[in-house]
Amino acid sequence: MSDWERSSTARVIPPARPRKLAKVPFVELADGRLQGVVSSGSDIERVYVSSIAAGSWTFACSTNNNRPCGGARGGFCNHIRALVNEAVLQYGAERVARYLRVETADGEPDAQGVTDAMSAARPPQGDTAAAAPVFSRFLRHLAYLELAPTTAPLPEMQWFPPTRAVA
Amino acid sequence: MVPADQGGGVMRADLLAEPTAGLDEALAAVDAFDRALTGGLLRPQPAQAAGLAELAGAVAGTPLAARVAEAADRAAAGAAGEDHLVALAAARTALLGSVHDALMTRVVEATGRPHDEEPAPAPGEQPAVNLLAAARSWLCDLARCGWRGIDHEVVSGAAQVVSAMLPDPALRRLATLLDGFAAELAACCPGATLDRVPERRWADLWSRATLLTVPGAAGTPVTSTVTGRLLPLGVDVQEHATAVQAQVHAVFEPADGGTPRLVRAGVSVPKPDTVVGAGLWQLLRPHLSLLAAVSEGRSMDLADMPVTAEGDLVWADGHARPGEPADAFATARVALPTATGTATAALDRHPARIAVPVFLEGYTAGQDDGTLTFTVAGHALAVDTDRVPAAGPLTPEAVAASGACIGLLRWDNGAYRVQPLAVETTVRKKAVAIHAGGWAGGTTDKAGVKAEKAATDAVAVLRERAGKLLRK
Incomplete structure (x- = not known):
């Protein structure tokens, strides 16, 4: 244990696991929420911005034009369920459950268990105030693809070794 | 003996x-x-x-x-x-x-091996930028909070600074460091509930970032150019959620018959966190022709390639063309022992920065408390197989079964260790060389092709979204 604390290259967060991005192009554990962007099943021009707050599990789902999601009345819509599923694929169920502060019955969380545990508590529906910042974080995320590579040395990356461990 | x-x-x-x-x-x-x-x-x-x-x-x-x-x-x-x-x-x-x-x-x-003691020159001046002051202000907030006091509010203060810095190549070093650091801190909020704190690591990142906010500290001036033959030894990959760098370690033989020296050539790029594995090679490959040469087992001929005093080639494809086939193990056996190492810039003198190419042979592989070791000259040296990138043909099992190894000698938490870059081993009674960066330039390996396909699809989805949303 003390070795880890005295290590310059201690691995603190495991890398994201690969997943298919078509359905949920963006998911993150940030700002005290599980939040992300979910593609509409019917209209390729439309995306939903969905979120669940850690602890209270207050949920919200609306389009990027701030229209409320018809499915998210009184309970989790399919977008939110998809968000949890993809978050579990990307980060591992344990990290998602810990971030949201969900305790699953059998102690070995999976996506279904995490969703059910929150859903059973009948969490409140929040307003869609978070939609705009989440969407702008998605745009920021996409903008990383537009940044130019460099062949100038980047010695700071020596502190970020890869790891074969998975989330 | x-x-x-x-x-x-x-x-x-x-x-x-x-x-x-x-x-x-x-x-x-x-x-x-x-x-x-x-x-x-x-x-x-x-x-x-x-x-x-x-x-x-x-x-x-x-x-x-x-x-x-x-x-x-x-x-x-x-x-x-x-x-x-x-x-x-x-x-x-x-x-x-x-x-x-x-x-x-x-x-x-x-x-x-001989080592060049000539001190690296001090970095050049760089105009003071408001962004550096903004970064320093955030770092000072962190120092006042302490790792035990961080919360989402203080950590999220980095996001704007990083977004503003990333497009500017002159600020890329600090931006990339802050981005990776802030992501770790965000994942660990609130600090008050952490079971344990990576004290050495976070203090390293904090100190380094703080010094990089001093105008001029982050310059890596090109001091000369080199012409001659480049013999690759292997590829080292570094990554955090939103950045990746591949560095090729190589022996450079000057065309004028001068002393061979150790050099590095790297390429780095920011990335979305969902681009991982083989997707990293796809982002880097088009910008460093050397990666293809490594996968093909070739040397490269350089003409007037810019180089820093630390031995980092600032690669431009126009200054390089593919050369004769060159086996990395032949390079390690013959050319490496005579190659001179280069001095390290003042700011880069840190144990985490030590990565010295070594060639090991005739060792006994063993296990010590779950860690692979190579016993060389009576000393059990820890082998850091965790640094071998997952998107490549080299596995910890192949390393454990190897008879010769090209690696990077490193040091962390109190001990030296070796990071394998390539090994010689026996597969179905045939001697083969397996490289950690074997997929750098592309691959026909079945698992590799599958990984490449998945990565291509992921990037295609993101680019399609970016095309629709970013230009509206």
Whole structure:
């Protein structure tokens, strides 16, 4: 244990696991929420911005034009369920459950268990105030693809070794 | 027994196990400061004040003495300004610089290779930028909170600074560092509930970022150009959620018949966190023709390629063309023992920066407490297989079964270790070489093709979304 604390290259967060991005192009554990962007099943021009707050599990789902999601009345819509599923694929169920502060019955969380545990508590529906910042974080995320590579040395990356461990 | 005359061949791994005078004392002062930082400098407790004083005491015999003593005093009173925090970061960096130098002296003895002692020139001036001041202000907020005091609000303060810095190549080093650091801190919020804190690591990242906010600190000036033959040894990959760098370690033979030297050539790029595995090679591949040469087992011929005093080639494809086939193990056996290492820039003198190419052979592979070891010259050297990228043909199993290894000698938490870049092993009774960066230039390997396809699909989805949303 003390070795880890005295290590310059201690691995603190495991890398994201690969997943298919078509359905949920963006998911993150940030700002005290599980939040992300979910593609509409019917209209390729439309995306939903969905979120669940850690602890209270207050949920919200609306389009990027701030229209409320018809499915998210009184309970989790399919977008939110998809968000949890993809978050579990990307980060591992344990990290998602810990971030949201969900305790699953059998102690070995999976996506279904995490969703059910929150859903059973009948969490409140929040307003869609978070939609705009989440969407702008998605745009920021996409903008990383537009940044130019460099062949100038980047010695700071020596502190970020890869790891074969998975989330 | 190891022959007395090294002839540049066998590594004296036994020397790496010997204690180094002053090392523990220097690291104890670093640890004392790191503990102070963990609790935060807003309202320091007596133990934290003692830690700050210990750091100041450790640099008392240096030109930093007066400034650091004053900074430690002010910080102990909970009244440190930004310049004081920069002075403390400088003191910690200087101490670890001395640790680096002591560790490198051992490495030079153990490898028996010549080493260029000529100090790297000080980096050039770079205009002061408001963004550097904004970054420093965020870092000072962090120092006051301490790792135990961080929350989402303070950590999210980095996002705007990073977004503004990333597009500017001159600020890329600090931006990339802050981005990776802030992501780790965000994942660990709130700090008050952490089971354990990576004290050395976060203090490293904090100190380094703080010094990079000093205008001019991040320059890596090109000092000359080189013409000759480049013989690759292997590829080292580094990544965090939103950035990746591949560095090729190689021996350079000057066309004029001068002494061969060790060089590196790298390429880095910011990335979305969902681009992983083989997707990293796809982002990097188009910008460094050397990656293809590595996968094909070729040398490259360089003409007037820019190089820094530290031996980093600042690669431009126009200055390189594919050369003759060159086996990395032949390079390691024949050319590596005579190649000169290069000096390290002042700011980069840190144990985490040590990555010295070595060739090991005739070792016995074993296990020590779950860690693979190679016993060389009677000394069990830990093998860091975790650094072998997952998107490649080299596996920990192949490393354990190997008979020869090209690696990077590194040092972390108190011990040297070797990171495998390539191994020679036997597969179905045939001797083969397996490279960690084997997929760098592309692959026909079945698992590799599948990984490449998945990565292509992921990037295609993101690019399609970006095309629709970013240009509206």
